[in-house]
Amino acid sequence: MGDNMSDAWAAVMAAGRMPRADGTAPDTIRALFAADPQRFERMSFRADNMLLDISKTAIDARAMAALLELARAAGVEERRDAMANGEHVNVTENRRALHMALRAPVGASRASGGAAVAAEVHSTLGRMHAFTQAVHGGALRGATGNRFTHILNIGIGGSDLGPVMAVRALINPASPMQALHLGNVDGHGWRALLATLDPTRTLVLVASKTFTTQETMANAVLVKGWLAQTLGEDKAASHMAALSTNIQACADFGIPSERVFPFGDYVGGRFSMWSAIGLSLALALGWDSFERMLEGARAMDLHFLRTPLAENLPVLLALTEIWHVNALGLSHRAVLPYDERLRRLPAHLQQLEMESLGKRVTLRGEPVPQATGPVVFGEPGSSAQHSFMQMVHQSPQPVPVDFILIARPDHPWTQNHRILLAHGLAQAEGLLAGKNADAVRAEMRAAGSDEAAIEKLVEHRVFPGDRPSTTIVLPRLESFTFGQLIALYEHKVAVLGALWDINPFDQWGVELGKQLANPLLAQLEERVVKPGQHDGSTTGLLREILKLRADG
Numbered sequence: 001m002g003d004n005m006s007d008a009w010a011a012v013m014a015a016g017r018m019p020r021a022d023g024t025a026p027d028t029i030r031a032l033f034a035a036d037p038q039r040f041e042r043m044s045f046r047a048d049n050m051l052l053d054i055s056k057t058a059i060d061a062r063a064m065a066a067l068l069e070l071a072r073a074a075g076v077e078e079r080r081d082a083m084a085n086g087e088h089v090n091v092t093e094n095r096r097a098l099h100m101a102l103r104a105p106v107g108a109s110r111a112s113g114g115a116a117v118a119a120e121v122h123s124t125l126g127r128m129h130a131f132t133q134a135v136h137g138g139a140l141r142g143a144t145g146n147r148f149t150h151i152l153n154i155g156i157g158g159s160d161l162g163p164v165m166a167v168r169a170l171i172n173p174a175s176p177m178q179a180l181h182l183g184n185v186d187g188h189g190w191r192a193l194l195a196t197l198d199p200t201r202t203l204v205l206v207a208s209k210t211f212t213t214q215e216t217m218a219n220a221v222l223v224k225g226w227l228a229q230t231l232g233e234d235k236a237a238s239h240m241a242a243l244s245t246n247i248q249a250c251a252d253f254g255i256p257s258e259r260v261f262p263f264g265d266y267v268g269g270r271f272s273m274w275s276a277i278g279l280s281l282a283l284a285l286g287w288d289s290f291e292r293m294l295e296g297a298r299a300m301d302l303h304f305l306r307t308p309l310a311e312n313l314p315v316l317l318a319l320t321e322i323w324h325v326n327a328l329g330l331s332h333r334a335v336l337p338y339d340e341r342l343r344r345l346p347a348h349l350q351q352l353e354m355e356s357l358g359k360r361v362t363l364r365g366e367p368v369p370q371a372t373g374p375v376v377f378g379e380p381g382s383s384a385q386h387s388f389m390q391m392v393h394q395s396p397q398p399v400p401v402d403f404i405l406i407a408r409p410d411h412p413w414t415q416n417h418r419i420l421l422a423h424g425l426a427q428a429e430g431l432l433a434g435k436n437a438d439a440v441r442a443e444m445r446a447a448g449s450d451e452a453a454i455e456k457l458v459e460h461r462v463f464p465g466d467r468p469s470t471t472i473v474l475p476r477l478e479s480f481t482f483g484q485l486i487a488l489y490e491h492k493v494a495v496l497g498a499l500w501d502i503n504p505f506d507q508w509g510v511e512l513g514k515q516l517a518n519p520l521l522a523q524l525e526e527r528v529v530k531p532g533q534h535d536g537s538t539t540g541l542l543r544e545i546l547k548l549r550a551d552g
């Protein structure tokens, strides 16, 4: 680490942990608000109609200056521009990270993530559009002449989580097609879907960047067999399409080239729902909605590329994470979208952030000197308030929260939405304000409790407060704002990669399990446990399972 970076890190850590130069402890978040009536105005930022409020964190002027200096020292802008320009920023796989090009219009400059691969991106988009129109218009039908009414997307990880999340977020109840997703290799998932699917009306998309992922290919073979039972061996493939970078493997699987929608190896799985991997979205949501989603992401791309660091939403969100993880040592973060349609957002962010940022070495292969990505978890509010929010309010370890609030709903039940918003705002307010023992006593006295009962319960009812959160507000949840929101988090991940000097675009950590599964699969098939091949626990568990599966 160069001197500049070491100094910048030292300043950030000092702002978080050390007493101030005059010996006083850093201000609490409550004190920062008390000292600055304009704090919300100063610490909330906009991109188009999106508002990001980071005022409910302990980032004060000194911390913000240190964080911005860290961003400069880490070369965040240079690394952002290198990514947009198509440099091989994914150094361990020697690949570009050009997901921004997937939503750049024809003619967009290279510096704005466009030109390098524009022709192939738009060729695939054109084919996806034509395919969607043919399916919706009925020109493209099933082998028996029925219209397709269901899409089954088979894929896992980035070939599943983004599309699942987006369909749930944006589906129009009047949509002519229903999208279902088969991710897990667990056959119970397939059994649950079988009941709702008619093979003569089902279009199957095999979504796999590599077209070698064991779970996806096992499911693809299973589903192809199911199609063949009704349609005949020769017709099964006419109900299938492939979304992949591996054209040869798609052909080997029997999917004709006109049904293969390609994308480049410069698109990482967790950044891929804007590519051919999004075909289930175009079919289920309609082409206009899919295009608006790309436009929303593009708007966030332009904001990210053109806005100074100090007002740049992805940069500020990333710096807030650095503050919490590194300066304050908080290893978890909760995500609470106050919109049931965003219920799969936390799962998508888990892959996007934890697969990208859970890294142990820097770009040069040296140990990362500080903690990297936090554990991300979440659920929609207000339901989450009735499960893990107890811990967030009262456990000794603070957990920063991302609140996502949508001002206007797409349903007519206004009072429900007011209640929802009130709960979201109240959670963030309560985390900050807390409730001290005197307030608890006063409250209990007013409710008629006697002094003995009060003293027995008072500490249980205290909230420490001063707990950090950030809040994103969107006017409505629709394709454009949804695209903005997801791109915001994508760019936050890229910025954190630069700040921690790690590669956020590879995922070597998932390889070991894949390798070890093969010999275990063989032993499950052959029903033999080879001595000395595994640790004692794995051998014992394998023996136990084989005993319990005595019949196969």
Ligand code: F6P
Pocket (backbone or CB within 6 Å): 156, 157, 158, 159, 207, 208, 209, 210, 211, 212, 213, 216, 269, 270, 355, 507, 510
């Ligand atoms: O196992 C991790 C992973 O490689 C993810 O990064 C990826 O999104 C997922 O598997 C699926 O891979 P593929 O799209 O190649 O089937």
